[in-house]
Amino acid sequence: MMRPLFYGLLGLLSLPAWAETQSMPLNMTQGVTGVSQQVYSLHMTIFYICVAIGIVVFGVMFWAIIHHRKSRGAVAASFHESTRVELLWTLIPFVILIVMAIPATKTLLAMEDTSQSDITIQITGSQWKWHYRYFGEDVEFYSNLATSQAQINNERQKRDNYLLEVDHPLVVPVGQKIRFLMTSQDVIHSWWVPAFAVKKDANPGFINEAWTKIDKPGIYRGQCAELCGKDHGFMPIVVIAKPQADFEEWLQVTKTAQREAKAEELRLLDMQMPMDELMAMGETVYNTRCAVCHQVNGQGLPGAFPALAGTGISVDPAKKLEHISIVVHGRNGTAMQAFGPQLSLKELASVITYERNAWGNNTGDMVQAAEVQAILKGEQL
Template sequence: MKRLTNVLSIVLGTLPTFVFSFTAQAAESGGKAVSDLNLRPGVTEISGQVYDLHMLMFFICVAIAVVVFGVMFTSMYLHRKSRGAKPAHFHENVKVEIAWTVVPFLILVFMAVPAAQTLIAMEDTTEPDMTVLVTGSQWKWHYKYMDSEVEYYSLLATQQEQITNRFEKGENYLLEVDRPLVIPTGQKVRFLITSEDVIHSWWVPDFAVKKDANPGFINEAWTKVDEPGVYRGQCAELCGKDHGFMPVVVIAKEPAEFNTWMSEQEEALRKAKEEEQRLLAMNMSIEELMAEGKRVYNTACAACHMPNGEGLPGVFPALKGSPMVMEDQLAHIDIVLNGKAGTAMQAFGKMLSLKEIAAVVTYERNAWGNNTGDIVQPKDVNAIATGE
């Protein structure tokens, strides 16, 4: 009994500190996020329903715990040996057995009704205003707007110097990307979620959306955001070495602003195609290729093959001194374009432009002392890509 009293005194003694910390976090966040210790209400109707359901279940569990432990501790106190209590001897009590069967059943039914309503609403992807195909791959996201030709990859934008502790970490460390997903407010957006390689999980807490991205399968989710803003998430599945470097950033814009953004993306896509055709008819200097190639390599390749090109022994092959890089230019271009089945080397043909692939191959063949002197032009990459 003395030990139990000590434990209770410790718990009750720390309660004011916990409550103060909880309240302080809520005040600092401006009321948007209650605490890191609880679910967030989110910014959508569904996320609000999920939060309310969570709190309902929490309070039901608290009430049950209070009743059960109250009865238990009261019985332990009133019927302890020091008061001369004698243990009762009984085997069966039909009324008690009926009670502890019926009461939990009724509680579960009471909990199941709102839970089923929320789950049904979460899975209702019918009649969307727009659809976005979300494809995960190691370690980035690809977004394709199904009603237009706009599609792009979204990669981690946090600087390597922050990751290696050479620079001070930014406000959104590991939760920032170069190209966020943009959606309109006030419209139902359906997500078709899949993967190119391993299992990923697309998770945005403020939307109450968390869906696995399985290779060969398509899962569906949806959201309807009422307030413009920037909403962050990340891959919630252990998908490999750089699992922690696969953030999700969604920007919700007013419909008029979103339409303007979409028009800009379509115009940029048209210009990119024109630029690609122009590049096919010209030759870039090695200085241009090396500068662009270094940028592309540090963004897309350095995570596996390392900034010094030496790779990770036994995991990712070195490019420095590699026989393929040093000798077989066609195979080098092909593996960057199409990847290599059964390995972590993915295809960059859809992710990088002809110019970027030509530049990074040129860079890899002339950096870190490789010095092959080879120059790869966009037309060389196009010839392999089209089989000409």
């Protein structure tokens, strides 16, 4: 009985490598990086060890139950202790743990080695979006959920990448070692992309490091893996890995676009946008950035987010500058974020104008880019 069981275990532990790489929908993803392959191999090794232990334990148990049952006249042995048994059940688990610890330690050391990186990207989590900054490249942007509120509310058909699509994905090159510096500006988030075997907490006031080196181009998706608030499920991650030449082209195009956007903002300071243009853009910005808390109708959520319709600073003519300041700088101790770093001057002016004139507020106030710029620079409070 024991000899066939022993040979069966040897066969299980010596399964060919292709058996591990077959498609298993419920198994861990193999990923597209060297580290992710190491993690997958470690996972499968530990899995097979656990399977072997289970077969041995349950095999011995059922063998003992069958061959030492009462109907066969078996009589229970009477003993108190056995030095040999004590040594066996101490040494065998110790050896198993050592066998598991060696590859696990190698993998963990590889995951933490962020030295000699080619690119460094700072990742900052905030409720509920990601901010990416490329060190030494003067490129930075926010990445927001691109799934529309209509899809979330079942008013429109959901797309294939429902809740896993963003407006500005992170773009990286393949074949380069990429170092990530992760932090947060409010609560704890966690940047997780399974295909890279990267999952690292973003803690406010601290910087954590991780790295990856992607083997093949593609689009890879992940999510915030920390319960970071009411919209935790609406904080996806999308990474596009491009060949080096395509990445360099994207980087130059993005740099040019961001420089032109800054120049356009400076030109706006001398312009007066008409009410209809402010309201049209303001509604779009409000529905994508503000409605999730203050609701599309401006009624807010009692006890959590204040109403903007017919009450508060949004209808008080004397508090126009305070209204601008709160939208630009946020409000400490609340869920109100600082939108100054996230939106353009035009978008900020438009959304504040919209809030002061939508839902019957009708203050007639128009906010221009120059007023927002003054608040950003601290010239008016």
